[in-house]
Structures are given as C-alpha cells and as structure tokens.
Amino acid sequence: NAGVTQTPKFQVLKTGQSMTLQCAQDMNHNSMYWYRQDPGMGLRLIYYSASEGTTDKGEVPNGYNVSRLNKREFSLRLESAAPSQTSVYFCASSHGGVGNGELFFGEGSRLTVL
C-alpha cells in the first residue's frame, strides 16, 4: 500500500521554466491538498480539492495552478518558476467527512529555482 506518491522527488529549474508536480493516492480519499514548506514558515496550503472535480485556493496560491485529474491524482503546475518558489512541496490526502480529519502526506518534492 503506497499511500501518497509524489514525483519527482527533486527538481532544479531555471527562472521562467515550467513544470508539473504529480501526486497520486491509493486510499480512495475524497480530498487532496498541496502544501509548501519553507524554513521557519511551517506548512502553508497552496490549493486543495475537496472532491473530484473541484479545486479551491489556499493561503498562498499565486504562481500555481492545479488539476484534479481524477479521484486518485492531483497535480500542481508552476507556469513560470521564480526563485521565491524554491521550497519543499507536499501533497496530502484525507478521507474527509465528520470526525475524520487525518491528512496523509507524501514524502515531498524538493524544488530549487535558480
């Protein structure tokens, strides 16, 4: 049981380049999330998808787009990467519903923008 799988694990980009971070979960969860983690800043929500077919902005959505491709997959796209987007990105999923708020995280994707 893989849980939440993110690809790639590491990526180096030049300013202005684009890329897509992929995330897939095999737990039949309804909700999926993208967070970024920066030193001293904790985890900040970029976008989330409450259910298949819906996406909403989180705390720091500027410079990013997302696609909920199906129930399993939720991708994060950087159209024109900037050095400020250097970060570790985490995808997470949750079953959702009242009384069940546990998020399951992937192992992260470390992105460096030069």
Add this chain to the structure above:
Amino acid sequence: QQQVKQSPQSLIVQKGGISIINCAYENTAFDYFPWYQQFPGKGPALLIAIRPDVSEKKEGRFTISFNKSAKQFSLHIMDSQPGDSATYFCAASPNSGGSNYKLTFGKGTLLTVNP
C-alpha cells in the same frame, strides 16, 4: 495574519525528561486540533488530535492539553526518547462538516532529545 502561533521554535531535552510545546489560536471557529510529527526527509504524520469537547487526550507518552477559554493547546511528551527527535507541528481547522479539513499549521518546533 498568523492564525496558529507555536512556541518554542526549538527545544532540547534530556532523555527521560518532559517535552512541552505550546500553541495558541485566534479563530474561534477552529474545532479540530491535531499535532503532526515530521522526521527529516519525510512528510508529516498525524501524532495525536483533540476536539474542544475534552480538555485532555492521552495516547501513550503523548498528551494534548486543551484550554478553550484561553484558546491554547499544548503537547506534552513524557519520558522523552532520542527517537522522539523530530519537528512537531500543531494545527487547527474548522469542522466544515463536509469532505475537507483545511488545516492551518503552526511554524513548527524542532525537538532534540539528548541521550
């Protein structure tokens, strides 16, 4: 606006000691308060969580204390072990009653337990 304030930023404890991490929140709509543990190179993982209908929850060596009137909650790690060395995040979310929990995280506490 930082909705969940966590302290301290770092903590060093001797093996067998008690580790205490504190969090305070502002949004009175928050009603779910989890703690996540993160080891280097890994994603965060749920450690323990509490809802405001109880003032304390204990799971093994880990205890959450919750003070609704003060809008504060804390994590206590009893008999701290070197294997507990990790970054700990408190978080909070409103219960949307639906299928998503938008967690707001604190900035994290790096705990080091010396042998």
